[in-house]
Amino acid sequence: MLKVKNLEKIFYKGTPNENVAIDKIDLTVNEGDFITIVGSNGAGKSTLLNSIAGVFPVENGSVILDNENITKKSEYKCAQKIGRVFQNPLAGTSPEMTIEENLSLAISKSRNLSLRWGLSKHKREIMRKHLEKIDLGLEKRLTTKVKLLSGGQRQALTLLMATVANPRLLLLDEHTAALDPATAIKIKNLTVELVNENNITTLMITHNMEDAIKMGNRLIMMDGGQIIYDIKAEEKKDLTIEKLLKMFEIKHGGQFNNDRMLLSV
Numbered sequence: 001m002l003k004v005k006n007l008e009k010i011f012y013k014g015t016p017n018e019n020v021a022i023d024k025i026d027l028t029v030n031e032g033d034f035i036t037i038v039g040s041n042g043a044g045k046s047t048l049l050n051s052i053a054g055v056f057p058v059e060n061g062s063v064i065l066d067n068e069n070i071t072k073k074s075e076y077k078c079a080q081k082i083g084r085v086f087q088n089p090l091a092g093t094s095p096e097m098t099i100e101e102n103l104s105l106a107i108s109k110s111r112n113l114s115l116r117w118g119l120s121k122h123k124r125e126i127m128r129k130h131l132e133k134i135d136l137g138l139e140k141r142l143t144t145k146v147k148l149l150s151g152g153q154r155q156a157l158t159l160l161m162a163t164v165a166n167p168r169l170l171l172l173d174e175h176t177a178a179l180d181p182a183t184a185i186k187i188k189n190l191t192v193e194l195v196n197e198n199n200i201t202t203l204m205i206t207h208n209m210e211d212a213i214k215m216g217n218r219l220i221m222m223d224g225g226q227i228i229y230d231i232k233a234e235e236k237k238d239l240t241i242e243k244l245l246k247m248f249e250i251k252h253g254g255q256f257n258n259d260r261m262l263l264s265v
């Protein structure tokens, strides 16, 4: 459903600071894949997701989603089919708007409805049902402004908004990294629940190796702008952190250099 072909992203091209962040990557993602992405610092993980999401133009290659070439589409256009959740819980929701206004926007987007879909009783009922799923009591606080929510509550709402819009693709960029450990676990469980329930094809960057191994059906390891390993279902089942680190060292020719990942081991 997603084909990334010969993708190349170079920052500061033609200057002394030229930086090849994505080095001719090929990646085929199948419908329903839940791929975790790990890698060294500066490996190009976020740049890969940003390139897919149309955040910036790429130098070469293409991104094909559902047989449509979206390589040159704007971030705004891509967002109609691609949901995203970032590390920062403050991104992804509008702080001055209420929970119901934020969620309403996401639902309207999925159904191609205008904002005038309005906040009818029926719609509030739908939103309450969605919010009940995240089990944080937000269904009783529909008119609370989002800026008053905790980081975890806000991230849960962002995740719900990203999935309720029925995206073809969900991109998660270390979306639990800024949360306290207990909240991070809740959001990870919620992620698996929402992704499975809606069968959403997902790419998730994580600095937590255990999560990368446990979650999803496929694991990609990046280094130096390239995908150095693409570990599929069966092989992934037998994977351990030690094996993963060893594999990295073999390809990279040196120790794994992502402090946050190593600290999470």
Ligand SMILES: Nc1ncnc2c1ncn2[C@@H]1O[C@H](COP(=O)(O)OP(=O)(O)OP(=O)(O)O)[C@@H](O)[C@H]1O
Binding pocket: 011, 012, 019, 021, 039, 040, 041, 042, 043, 044, 045, 046, 047, 048, 258
């Ligand atoms: N907007 C940008 N402008 C210039 N250079 C960038 C930009 N985004 C990323 N880079 C550079 O591209 C390279 C890849 O960065 P990227 O953020 O994709 O790595 P990453 O694998 O997500 O790293 P980390 O795990 O440290 O977050 C790095 O050298 C980074 O400095």
